[in-house]
Amino acid sequence: MKLARASTDHQRNALKLAMKRQIKACAGQESAASITRVGPQTLSDYANAANDRYRDIQCPVDVLLDLTLDGGPVALVELCRLSGGVFVPLPAVGAGSDWAREIGDVAREAGQAVSRLCEALSTGGTITVDESRDMDLRREVKEAIEALAAVDMHLQHLEETDDKPARAGA
Numbered sequence: 001m002k003l004a005r006a007s008t009d010h011q012r013n014a015l016k017l018a019m020k021r022q023i024k025a026c027a028g029q030e031s032a033a034s035i036t037r038v039g040p041q042t043l044s045d046y047a048n049a050a051n052d053r054y055r056d057i058q059c060p061v062d063v064l065l066d067l068t069l070d071g072g073p074v075a076l077v078e079l080c081r082l083s084g085g086v087f088v089p090l091p092a093v094g095a096g097s098d099w100a101r102e103i104g105d106v107a108r109e110a111g112q113a114v115s116r117l118c119e120a121l122s123t124g125g126t127i128t129v130d131e132s133r134d135m136d137l138r139r140e141v142k143e144a145i146e147a148l149a150a151v152d153m154h155l156q157h158l159e160e161t162d163d164k165p166a167r168a169g170a
Contacts, residue, residue, distance in 0.1 A: 007082075009055075011082050012055070012056075012058065013049050014078060014082060015058060015059075015075070015078065015079065015082065016046065016047055016048065016049035016054075016058075017047075017049055017078075018074060018075040018077075018078035018079070019043075019046045019047040019059055019075050020047035020049075021074045021075070022047075022064075022067050022068075022071060022074040022075035023043055023046075023047055023067070023071075025067075025071030025072055025074045026067055026070045026071035027071075029043050029044055032067055032070070032071070035066050035067075035070045036063045036066040036067065037062070037063065037066075038063055043059075043063075045057045046058060046059040046063075059075070064076065064079075073087055073089070086142075088142075088145055088146060088149050090149055090150070090152075090153040099154070102147070102150055102151050102154065103151060105147040105150070106144070106147040106148055106151055108147075109140075109143045109144040109146075109147040110144040110147070110148070112140055112143070112144070113137075113140040113141050113143065113144040116135055116136075116137055116140045117137060117140075117141075119135070120132070120135055120137060
């Protein structure tokens with residue numbers, strides 16, 4: 001027995017429109033095709049929301065990866081949003097990471113987010129839409145997430161490269 005698709009026509013149409021923007025971010029169909037395994041016409045089909053003939057033709061994940069690496073996460077941002085999430089870009093990593101500053105950023109940003117959330121809760125035991133907007137709570141939480149993501153990215157880089165940090169006096 002085949003079940004109904006989890007995504008809606010509206011969501012799949014939004015993906016096609018995001019693909020149109022993604023292809024533009026890659027300097028057009030010809031340029032985008034040169035860095036993927038598909039041709040310009042196929043890319044056009046992935047972005048064609050106007051013709052029902054192309055309704056079920058969507059971009060494969062490997063092609064989306066190529067386009068994202070070339071033109072940025074345009075369509076990926078929309079895919080994250082449509083699936084109930086958010087795209088959080090990770091910082092570039094390198095040997096000169098300032099661990100103390102980055103961990104301090106986590107403590108500061110998380111503390112500010114928690115403080116603002118508690119402030120909103122203190123006025124009635126729940127957070128209202130108006131409080132969330134007026135106090136810019138989502139921005140506070142996003143800043144804490146980004147600070148944690150920066151530390152996580154450096155830890156991942158450390159593990160992947162097996163860097164051995166120099167110890168004082170060694």
